[in-house]
Amino acid sequence: xxxxxxxxxxxxxxxxxxxxxxxxxxxxxxxxxxxxxxxxxxxxxxxxxxxxxxxxxxxxxxxxxxxxxxxxxxxxxxxxxxxxxxxxxxxxxxxxxxxxxxxxxxxxxxxxxxxxxxxxxxxxxxxxxxxxxxxxxxxxxxxxxxxxxxxxxxxxxxxxxxxxxxxxxxxxxxxxxxxxxxxxxxxxxxxxxxxxxxxxxx
Amino acid sequence: xxxxxxxxxxxxxxxxxxxxxxxxxxxxxxxxxxxxxxxxxxxxxxxxxxxxxxxxxxxxxxxxxxxxxxxxxxxxxxxxxxxxxxxxxxxxxxxxxxxxxxxxxxxxxxxxxxxxxxxxxxxxxxxxxxxxxxxxxxxxxxxxxxxxxxxxxxxxxxxxxxxxxxxxxxxxxxxxxxxxxxxxxxxxxxxxxxxxxxxxxx
Numbered sequence: 079x080x081x082x083x084x085x086x087x088x089x090x091x092x093x094x095x096x097x098x099x100x101x102x103x104x105x106x107x108x109x110x111x112x113x114x115x116x117x118x119x120x121x122x123x124x125x126x127x128x129x130x131x132x133x134x135x136x137x138x139x140x141x142x143x144x145x146x147x148x149x150x151x152x153x154x155x156x157x158x159x160x161x162x163x164x165x166x167x168x169x170x171x172x173x174x175x176x177x178x179x180x181x182x183x184x185x186x187x188x189x190x191x192x193x194x195x196x197x198x199x200x201x202x203x204x205x206x207x208x209x210x211x212x213x214x215x216x217x218x219x220x221x222x223x224x225x226x227x228x229x230x231x232x233x234x235x236x237x238x239x240x241x242x243x244x245x246x247x248x249x250x251x252x253x254x255x256x257x258x259x260x261x262x263x264x265x266x267x268x269x270x271x272x273x274x275x276x277x278x279x280x
Numbered sequence: 281x282x283x284x285x286x287x288x289x290x291x292x293x294x295x296x297x298x299x300x301x302x303x304x305x306x307x308x309x310x311x312x313x314x315x316x317x318x319x320x321x322x323x324x325x326x327x328x329x330x331x332x333x334x335x336x337x338x339x340x341x342x343x344x345x346x347x348x349x350x351x352x353x354x355x356x357x358x359x360x361x362x363x364x365x366x367x368x369x370x371x372x373x374x375x376x377x378x379x380x381x382x383x384x385x386x387x388x389x390x391x392x393x394x395x396x397x398x399x400x401x402x403x404x405x406x407x408x409x410x411x412x413x414x415x416x417x418x419x420x421x422x423x424x425x426x427x428x429x430x431x432x433x434x435x436x437x438x439x440x441x442x443x444x445x446x447x448x449x450x451x452x453x454x455x456x457x458x459x460x461x462x463x464x465x466x467x468x469x470x471x472x473x474x475x476x477x478x479x480x481x482x
Contacts, residue, residue, distance in 0.1 A: 199469070201475060201476070201479060202479070204479060205479055231480065234476060234479055234480055235476075235480065237469065237476045238469060238473065238476060239469075240469050241468065241469060242464070242467045242468055242469060243467060243468075243469050243472045243475055243476070244467060245475065255463070255464075255467055258460050258463040258464045258467070259464045259467060261457070261460040261464070262444070262457075262460045262461045262463070262464030262465070263464070265444045265445060265446060265457055265460070265461060266443065266444055266445075267401070267439065267440060267441075267442050267443060267444060267445050270445045271440065273403060273445055273447065274403070274436060274437075274439045274440060274445070277403060277404070277406060277407055277436055278433065278436055278437065
C-alpha cells in the first residue's frame, strides 16, 4: 500500500478532555502519529516538552510562521499555537495516519489546505460539565475561566462545520468512536478508486 | 432518542458473498433490521420464504409496483426484485437501522429518494475469485455464469457512485468494516445538529 495516511483533525473547547481522549486513542491505535503543537505559552505543572507541546519563544514562533514551517497557527490569550509542518507531511507520505489537535480557526484552515482531511469536534456532555472541569483544573493564569467559557460557546458554534461529532462523556467510549470514524473513513470510495480499477483490469 | 434509523444500502455483484456477509452483520448487530426483498424468481435449493426473499408471482409484484409499495425495484433475467416499503419506513421511524441488499440501479434510486442513506459496495477480492465462486455455486438456471460475469463487471463500474467500498476477502473482517461504517455514520455532524443545539441552550 503506497496510500497516503489520513489527516484527522480534532478540536474541542478547553476542558472537554481532548488531551486525555487523544492519549486514550494513541494507546488503542499506537500506529497513529500524534502531531505535537508548538506554543509560546508557559508550561503548566505536569506538562512536558515534546510531549504536551514544543514550548518556544515568540521570536522563534514568528520565524516558523515566516518560513512556512507550520501548517496552521493561531494566537490565543497573547500566545501562539501551531502545528509544525515537516513531521505531518512526512508521516502522511509514509502512509501513517496523523492526528492534529487544534483550535477551530486552525481546523478551518486545514480543511482548505487538505480537503481530504477528517474533522472531528469533541463536545463536552454539557456546558455545566465543562465549567466544572475548568474550575477543578485550577491551572488558569493569563485567561480567566469566564473568558474560556465564553470562548467554549463560540467554539461550539463551529461544530457544525466539522464532519463528525463525538461527545466525551465516557473516555474509552469516545476514543472507540474516534477509532470507528478513522476505520470507516479509510473505506470511503474516494480514497479507494485504485481497488475498483484493479478489479476491472483483472 | 427520537432519532430516525440509518438506511444502509449494500450492493455487490452476485457471487461476492453478500448474503453470508449480511448474515454475519446481523449476528454482530442483531438490532439492525434486514429488509427482505420480494422477487418473482424461483426459490433456489436451501432458500426459505421470508428469510432469503418473499417469493411472489409476476402479477402480485406488478400490483406492488402500481400501489407504490416497493421503495425500489429492478428486473433482471426476466424476474422482478424489489424492497417492500412499509417495513423499511416503520423501522426507520422507530429509530432502528435498516439494511437493504439491492442491485446497483435500485441503489441509485434509493440515493435519490433518501439522500441521507449510506451506500456500501462490496467487492470480491478479484474477478477470478468471483468466477470461481459462481462456478462452485452451481445453482444457476435461467442465467448463465457468463451473463452473470458480464453483469458483475458492469456493476463494479458503478462502485464509484457508492460512499464506501468493502472488499469481502474475509467474511468476519468485512462484517466488522460494515459495523465501523454504520457506527461512524451515526456520528456524522449533519445527523447530530440537535446535540450542538442542546449544548448551546444549556
